[in-house]
Amino acid sequence: MHWLEPFRYSFMVDAMLIGALVGTVCAVLSCYLVLKGWSLMGDAISHAVLPGVVGAYLLGLPLAVGAFVTGLFCATATGWVKANTRIKEDTVMGIIFTGLFALGLVMFTKVQTDVHLNHILFGNILGIERSSKIQTLVAAVLTLGVVLTLRKDLLLYCFDPTHARTIGLNTQALYYVLLALLAGTIVAALQAVGILLVVAMLITPGCIAHLLTDRFDRMLVVAALSSVVSCVTGVYISFFLNAAPGACMVLVQALIFALAFVFAPRHGLLASRRVKG
Amino acid sequence: MSDASTPLSIEVTDVTVAYTNGNVALRDTTFSLHSGTVCALVGVNGSGKSTLFKVIMGFLKPAKGTVRIGGRPVKEAQKRNLVAYVPQSEEVDWTFPVSVWDVVMMGRYGSMNFLRIPREEDRRIVRESLERVGMSEYKDRQIGELSGGQKKRVFLARALAQRGRIMLLDEPFTGVDVKTETAIIDLLEELREDGHIILVSTHNLGSVPEFCDRVVLVNRTVLASGPTAQIFTEENLAKAFGGVLRHFKFDHTDLPGSARNEVLLLSDDERPLLLGQDGAPKRSGVGTKTGPLVEDSRK
Numbered sequence: 001m002h003w004l005e006p007f008r009y010s011f012m013v014d015a016m017l018i019g020a021l022v023g024t025v026c027a028v029l030s031c032y033l034v035l036k037g038w039s040l041m042g043d044a045i046s047h048a049v050l051p052g053v054v055g056a057y058l059l060g061l062p063l064a065v066g067a068f069v070t071g072l073f074c075a076t077a078t079g080w081v082k083a084n085t086r087i088k089e090d091t092v093m094g095i096i097f098t099g100l101f102a103l104g105l106v107m108f109t110k111v112q113t114d115v116h117l118n119h120i121l122f123g124n125i126l127g128i129e130r131s132s133k134i135q136t137l138v139a140a141v142l143t144l145g146v147v148l149t150l151r152k153d154l155l156l157y158c159f160d161p162t163h164a165r166t167i168g169l170n171t172q173a174l175y176y177v178l179l180a181l182l183a184g185t186i187v188a189a190l191q192a193v194g195i196l197l198v199v200a201m202l203i204t205p206g207c208i209a210h211l212l213t214d215r216f217d218r219m220l221v222v223a224a225l226s227s228v229v230s231c232v233t234g235v236y237i238s239f240f241l242n243a244a245p246g247a248c249m250v251l252v253q254a255l256i257f258a259l260a261f262v263f264a265p266r267h268g269l270l271a272s273r274r275v276k277g
Numbered sequence: 278m279s280d281a282s283t284p285l286s287i288e289v290t291d292v293t294v295a296y297t298n299g300n301v302a303l304r305d306t307t308f309s310l311h312s313g314t315v316c317a318l319v320g321v322n323g324s325g326k327s328t329l330f331k332v333i334m335g336f337l338k339p340a341k342g343t344v345r346i347g348g349r350p351v352k353e354a355q356k357r358n359l360v361a362y363v364p365q366s367e368e369v370d371w372t373f374p375v376s377v378w379d380v381v382m383m384g385r386y387g388s389m390n391f392l393r394i395p396r397e398e399d400r401r402i403v404r405e406s407l408e409r410v411g412m413s414e415y416k417d418r419q420i421g422e423l424s425g426g427q428k429k430r431v432f433l434a435r436a437l438a439q440r441g442r443i444m445l446l447d448e449p450f451t452g453v454d455v456k457t458e459t460a461i462i463d464l465l466e467e468l469r470e471d472g473h474i475i476l477v478s479t480h481n482l483g484s485v486p487e488f489c490d491r492v493v494l495v496n497r498t499v500l501a502s503g504p505t506a507q508i509f510t511e512e513n514l515a516k517a518f519g520g521v522l523r524h525f526k527f528d529h530t531d532l533p534g535s536a537r538n539e540v541l542l543l544s545d546d547e548r549p550l551l552l553g554q555d556g557a558p559k560r561s562g563v564g565t566k567t568g569p570l571v572e573d574s575r576k
Contacts, residue, residue, distance in 0.1 A: 035373060083297065152393040156383050159373050166334050166362045167387030167439065168355045214419035216374045
């Protein structure tokens, strides 16, 4: 097969474009999640959106609305249960998100839909319908716009919530904004990589960038670049491997992370070995 | 913005704070501070020092009693950027990708518009604040690349940049070199001259008489508060610390007129406190200032 072959199909080109857009949004948000220590939160919410997606489908609402509601429910329920029990937060979260995910699976099998379960779990970037494309686009652009507008407040909130509060920022509101952004991003990425792998898109680019730079603005750029590159090459490779594009995208990201982990100029394995000498 | 002409005060009246699990962290706590003071907040771990900070910062609502800053509710003080907080080093994530300049600029956020785009004035204030703590040359460093003392000074600079006239410092001397400790104390004395109120939470007993003109002793309530010389006595400290303090008595019998030279050393594993025979606290001195101490005890 010729190496330019994938570009002859419009569905491949579309997939690469959507991948790049979704990758950018996920990457920007991943910087905040990684710094805030919210990786598990990303995993939890991505699973917890399933019942919301099915529910929204039943009610004829945009899937994003349902996803947002159950995502938020997962986060607040975790906080509430944690405050009223001796069990630790990560454990509580594990129970709640798997519970919600299971509920979603049961609902899904009981509901007649024209959506394939595999497409929700693993994404369907090669066959996204027009209406879904628009939803992805809207979710992505909105999320990106809000994050970039509030990027300094969100950064301060992640870095030093105490200071943020003493100077009069509404940290409670910022918490919910960050949660809402997370839910929005997950919805945007759902079609591309599916529920099971979206968490990779939400943490790996931020980790790669954190290893490569010491300034936040550069971190945003590096994360976005690494994410776009891995989404586009992932889709491209999947054509030749005849494999799921979402999985290929995540795999490329993991490879980039491995490279950064070893070779990062200051914070890589080799660099710190050299320092310890 | 803080207005330099309004008289400054913190008034904590009859405050009781209970956590949701029913633990009472502070009971019937009352004290007040006025413009131009450096006050030590002294007590064992878990005595309610950080709870008191949280109440003053408005993070915790007292179940009973009131906190007023400059005669107004805490919320208003917050809006006017009046209270600045300098965190303990352990509370900060030092791997965060921000530079010294970025952190100090965060002190200005409260007076910027919602996009937080710095104006020339903000930059000038950040430059001045960095200068004042002697950190100008490190402004482009990532915060993790600093020594313990330098890290502390960055957050002091942020409090200066915020122009808060009330500063809360949480254990400012932990993990700090002697040079920084002296620099911090000098800075606090300057701020006192400017009329600031500075509340320093510490269990570094020895340095308290050196730079604090007032002391608030806490153990789940305020045990005593007032001028250092009156409050910082063996009896009060024993009340505040119970059996936690190490206690040594020295009798310099090799000196002429020896009985008068007995000193008492109190320590909780940090810098010890020396009490003379009259029970008054001695300045134990920082670094080079240790000399006069010996002379003091011979007088």
